[in-house]
Amino acid sequence: xxxxxxxxxxxxxxxxxxxxxxxxxxxxxxxxxxxSILDGGALGELSNHIxxxxxxxxxxxEMSLSVRAFGGQREYNGIFINGDELIPNLDxxxxxxxTRENQEAILTFSEEMEIATFCMILPTASAIRQERLPxxxxxxxxxxxxxxxxxxxxxxxxxxxxxxYQVLFNAREQYLYYRTEDGLTSLGGFYVYTELGRRMLEGxxxxxxxxxxxxxxxxxxxxxxxxxxxxxxxxxxxxxVYRYTESPREYMVEKIGEESKIWHTLYPLHAAKIGKPxxxxxxxxxxxxxxxxxxxxxxxxxLLVFGDHTALSYLPFLCDHYRTVTLVDLFQLDAEGYESxxxxxxxxxxxxxxxxxxxxxxxxxxxxRFLE
Amino acid sequence: xxxxxxxxxxxxxxPVALAAFLLTPPVWxxxxxxxxxxxxxxxxxxxxxxxxxxxxxxxWAALLVMERFDDTPPARRCxxxxxxxxxxxxxxxxxxxxxxxxxxxxPLGLSVVAIxxxxxxxxxxxxxxxxxxxxxxxxxxxxxxxxxYSGPLMPYSEFAPQLETPxxxxxxxxxxxxxxxxxxxxxxxxxxxxxxxxxxLRAVPEAEQSAPVAWCAVIAIALGAFYRFxxxxxxxRGVGRMMGLLIPESFYYPYQSAGVEDFFxxxxxxAGRFFRAILPQNAARGREALRVFLxxxxxxLFLGLRVNFLIWGLYLAFFAFLEGFVLKGAVKKIPTPFKRxxxxxxxxxxxxxxxxxxxxxxxxxxxxxxxxRGGWPLAAEDTGAGLPGYILSSNWLLIVISLLFATSVFSxxxxxxxxxxxxxxxxxxxxxxxxxxFALTAYSA
Numbered sequence: 016x017x018x019x020x021x022x023x024x025x026x027x028x029x030x031x032x033x034x035x036x037x038x039x040x041x042x043x044x045x046x047x048x049x050x051s052i053l054d055g056g057a058l059g060e061l062s063n064h065i066x067x068x069x070x071x072x073x074x075x076x077e078m079s080l081s082v083r084a085f086g087g088q089r090e091y092n093g094i095f096i097n098g099d100e101l102i103p104n105l106d107x108x109x110x111x112x113x114t115r116e117n118q119e120a121i122l123t124f125s126e127e128m129e130i131a132t133f134c135m136i137l138p139t140a141s142a143i144r145q146e147r148l149p150x151x152x153x154x155x156x157x158x159x160x161x162x163x164x165x166x167x168x169x170x171x172x173x174x175x176x177x178x179x180y181q182v183l184f185n186a187r188e189q190y191l192y193y194r195t196e197d198g199l200t201s202l203g204g205f206y207v208y209t210e211l212g213r214r215m216l217e218g219x220x221x222x223x224x225x226x227x228x229x230x231x232x233x234x235x236x237x238x239x240x241x242x243x244x245x246x247x248x249x250x251x252x253x254x255x256v257y258r259y260t261e262s263p264r265e266y267m268v269e270k271i272g273e274e275s276k277i278w279h280t281l282y283p284l285h286a287a288k289i290g291k292p293x294x295x296x297x298x299x300x301x302x303x304x305x306x307x308x309x310x311x312x313x314x315x316x317x318l319l320v321f322g323d324h325t326a327l328s329y330l331p332f333l334c335d336h337y338r339t340v341t342l343v344d345l346f347q348l349d350a351e352g353y354e355s356x357x358x359x360x361x362x363x364x365x366x367x368x369x370x371x372x373x374x375x376x377x378x379x380x381x382x383x384r385f386l387e
Numbered sequence: 388x389x390x391x392x393x394x395x396x397x398x399x400x401x402p403v404a405l406a407a408f409l410l411t412p413p414v415w416x417x418x419x420x421x422x423x424x425x426x427x428x429x430x431x432x433x434x435x436x437x438x439x440x441x442x443x444x445x446x447w448a449a450l451l452v453m454e455r456f457d458d459t460p461p462a463r464r465c466x467x468x469x470x471x472x473x474x475x476x477x478x479x480x481x482x483x484x485x486x487x488x489x490x491x492x493x494p495l496g497l498s499v500v501a502i503x504x505x506x507x508x509x510x511x512x513x514x515x516x517x518x519x520x521x522x523x524x525x526x527x528x529x530x531x532x533x534x535x536y537s538g539p540l541m542p543y544s545e546f547a548p549q550l551e552t553p554x555x556x557x558x559x560x561x562x563x564x565x566x567x568x569x570x571x572x573x574x575x576x577x578x579x580x581x582x583x584x585x586x587x588l589r590a591v592p593e594a595e596q597s598a599p600v601a602w603c604a605v606i607a608i609a610l611g612a613f614y615r616f617x618x619x620x621x622x623x624r625g626v627g628r629m630m631g632l633l634i635p636e637s638f639y640y641p642y643q644s645a646g647v648e649d650f651f652x653x654x655x656x657x658a659g660r661f662f663r664a665i666l667p668q669n670a671a672r673g674r675e676a677l678r679v680f681l682x683x684x685x686x687x688l689f690l691g692l693r694v695n696f697l698i699w700g701l702y703l704a705f706f707a708f709l710e711g712f713v714l715k716g717a718v719k720k721i722p723t724p725f726k727r728x729x730x731x732x733x734x735x736x737x738x739x740x741x742x743x744x745x746x747x748x749x750x751x752x753x754x755x756x757x758x759x760r761g762g763w764p765l766a767a768e769d770t771g772a773g774l775p776g777y778i779l780s781s782n783w784l785l786i787v788i789s790l791l792f793a794t795s796v797f798s799x800x801x802x803x804x805x806x807x808x809x810x811x812x813x814x815x816x817x818x819x820x821x822x823x824x825f826a827l828t829a830y831s832a
Contacts, residue, residue: 058399082784090781150780
């Protein structure tokens, strides 16, 4: 028996490789043309080739991840793996100079433009769903609640701040954030809208959730977090859109950017069929510095929103209360865009960014160009 | 990047080398093995093959001259000195050149080739080995491909006689494969993960650093070093066994040593044997004490030409000196369990030196281990929760496995099983090897 087992181990070391190589040989192995077998990289290239062509490669990777997860590792590339969802961690900046620049820019904008100015900073999933994170990891989380409070404390009295942290935290068990995409779902957007509406739409009746019809557009969406995490067992997301049923509106969505587009719906659902599912929300933001929504709402007011991708979750709800809503991505706005936009034509301005955007990107500072 | 535990070695280079070796008639096998070793070197690091061949050629020339002047002791001594100076000079030259950035990397097997050459010449000089008829045994002894990474070092007189007609049996193939796979897992998984764990613990912000965190980091460094070096030597032993060559074990559970002298016998023992062999024994106490320090320094420098490694070797040699010369009687009276505890303590502190890049860093880490800069030792405000707790909890399985297999517990269990249920033990051994091969492949996938 001992000799048999020893023979088995020896044979597996000789024959399993031959079996693997035979299986991988269907594609053949050739060194890249710029390499030579004698430049010291042949064995490394061969390793890469074997790795890419291993039989049951995906199964092996999943098993390796499962063992790592069993052994306690729940974070890869800054993304926490919690059961069936991926939660990106937020790395705080080394200095708070960008935060201060953004704060000062909003205050200056508000003082110079003399229009009602609002500021909303949205917490990310790692703050709201922190109870789902691995043990001990909460101690290394950046305190977003404190951060938001500190930012707001510098603005109170000069700019109207909208604190959505508590309303999101209270509803944390609901499907507020995507499992595989870094952002708020439509339901999360609705909760943000309820708090926004409370601060911005005083006296105006705001619908409840039951006043909307929910249409499930895509079941099985795998978002951007999938690419950055080796963990492929996260449950896919459902993309849904909310349509106000009580007083249906008509909309025209104008996109201005690398190319211009016009849709007559808040939700161009065809985007899901052409490989850009997240563009079903107002046509997405990539490539467009300005998105203007003009509707048939019985109101005369207009809203200018300086925001990031999180705006796509709650803006469709806000559009029901404004004649015109314009979403501006200041990073994608070109000189022509700055020229075409007349800030003074708007009743109110809203600076709305996620914590991550606000602390890492000086978006708001770019708005000062409108004052020039 | 290629490594000996990588997929290309595991599934291409090794099976091809084994097959070529086994298909060669036994009388030609040592030549075939030399060609395979040089071929491997050519594929892995062709730019440095000339260095390796030159070193071997110089040692071969020294041996030829020594044989020519066999009855002239001063000439023989000159040949030995020449070989030793050549090796020392080559090591220093490459270290300086690398630090100045004039070379991208060190030659594969830099230390092993240099020291093996000297050891061969030394043993011939001491007449422990006969003069060589051809350079093949010397060349193979120096550059046998699996030994290039970290040895183990062994006397030429033990290696050369095995080269006549190496003929591995089925048992050798099986046993060798099992040892090789175990070594590959040690280096390819455990040491990498432990080194990453140590880096994470050292990167914890100062506000959360504490004595327990520093100790955990040092233990991770020590375990990482153990698995890295013992993994490489096990892979060499495994391949050697598969080719009918018995290469001695170089690591024997060093962290359960009972005394620092015992630690030197268990940690890279081949290198220790070399330095003790070439440094002449002397009845004079002072010179014997010097020999201990030189052997310690030599071991440190063999592992790498860095100041911290030298200090590491001297630090341990100091305690070996205390045990062997100053406190000899007292040490003998200490019960073994307590000797293991104090040895573990001293050795772990040594790895605070080993695992850092400068003496200043080492001092800072040791200071953290005793929290001397703050208040009372071990009384840091945060002693385990927070980031260190997160890091440790994220690696609990790695920690348990690493600690378990750094001791002889599993080995004793297997030995007991083999004596009571040999068939089951054989099956378990085969199953473990298969599982480890699978695990290494999955990890590399």
